[in-house]
Amino acid sequence: MDYSQFFNMLPEATLMAVLVIVFIADFALHGNGKKNTVLYTITGTLMFAQAVPCLLADATTAFGGLYVTSNSVNVMKLILTAGTLIVMIMAQPWLNRDDVKNKAGEFYMLVVSTLLGMYMMMSSGHFLMFFLGLEMASVPMACLVAFDKMKKNSAESAAKFILTATFSSGVMLYGISFIYGAVGTLYFDDVTTRLSTSSLTIMGLVFFFSGLGFKISLVPFHFWTADTYQGAPTAVTGYLSVISKGAASFTLMVILMKVFAPMIEYWEYLLYIVIVLSITIANLFAIRQKELKRFMAFSSISQAGYIMLAVIGNSATGVAALTYYVLVYVVANMSVFTVINAVEQNCGGTTRMDSYNGLYKTNPKLAFLMTLALFSLAGIPPFAGMFSKFFVFMAAAEQGSFLAYFVVFIALINTVVSLYYYLLIVKAMYINNDESSLPAFRSDCNTRLALALCTAGIVAFGVFSCIYEWIAAAAH
């Protein structure tokens, strides 16, 4: 065997090294008070350095086409790595809590291994590799959701998550087995050339799509989302809603565009239905939520609909638009979750929306940064969210059919609806008065660092066009 092929999969190899180093460090360090600080320094530095292999890697294949990577995949890996680093930073107030402190090492290991799974999933060239990557991304994720072992909500949401994740991968595999029966191979390239439309392959496509729809939590398959997001620890919810969702939607796009290219007229109809349902229903449910993490769950379902809008165009513009959307979504959503986490850790674990009443009076800076992030999520002009939505709409409208225009129109109307419910939180923070508003607190330096990074991203990605151009250059 030619072991030099591992050099072709540089980001995976280095991330594997990070995993091993964190494992050994967690094992070797003594459990005194400083343990989490040391582990955090090690992991944070290594994850920061992980950007180098992502930037250095170029479009190659390895192991006879099992592993395929392109420039756009490497850009996506870089974005997800940066997002994971932000998750690690914003999780610190929670990880330094007394009941979690002694297992912080496990948190880093699980996060890094899910990220490794997402890497493998995004750069797979074979359904087997794709399946293994997907499982590697979702099984440790269930452990992360169950991380607050003594909390009822965490246990309940983890049970819901692992059962739906396993079930959905079963459904997805059943679809893949139909494809295999029809074409006799599992390599992406060979499947594309031999795939023809028959009832067997259409069944395979539908099962496959619904399996991945569960992972991205598109609407007919979204039932687990609200409970899991509410019950999971806030840092994990953030990780689940941006990084995991971004990786899965990128993979779905690649597979639909590349592997199922001969069946485009079928999956485009699937996408139309699912996108309209996701955006509309999630928006309607989000309006009536009283719990902030549950609210963010429905918001993330509708954002998933917007993300999939980029796939309709079936073009390189769509790839660039999706990548850019995920990038902006990472910073905006992580900013919101950082604020939620800071409030939760400092004010006795509250995540209810009415406890945010009058937050501006007591914690003006936090309220202001949260407002910026919510504006970006809603797509108000000077911030990056508006441009990412614009590019996604543009990519979808390029398809040119009447139905595509109709879907874009529905999405546009829903942008207004989403603006209403994002502003409900802003209203609570600035206008609603409450005698029992949250006390003023000083957030720790990690929360500040995470907020600074996210806010810089929200502003900079909207102002400087070079970032979109860089992503678009990688996609073409």
Next chain:
Amino acid sequence: MVPIEYYFVLSALLFFIGVFGFVTRRNLIAMLISIELVLNAVDLNFAAFNRMLFPGELEGFFMTLFSIGVSAAESAVAIAIIINVYRNFHSDQVNSIENMKF
């Protein structure tokens, strides 16, 4: 030799029994067992397609082997989580673990 349709019908039956069980059963362990039925249907499909339709290759068998391994890992995690649920709620019935509602 047994024709391919027989395997196909058997696996489809297994799959939908699994789906039905997953939807109707109100016990976490029973739901997990139903999911295993779904995964077994998949394994059967891959193995039968490989053996009957593409006898010269091994891709389907490899997929079956990996799928068995991965589903074992998944059940291990799922059972660990269900034990944790039981410790918190003193029950493994779906109805009694609905802490979070609208």
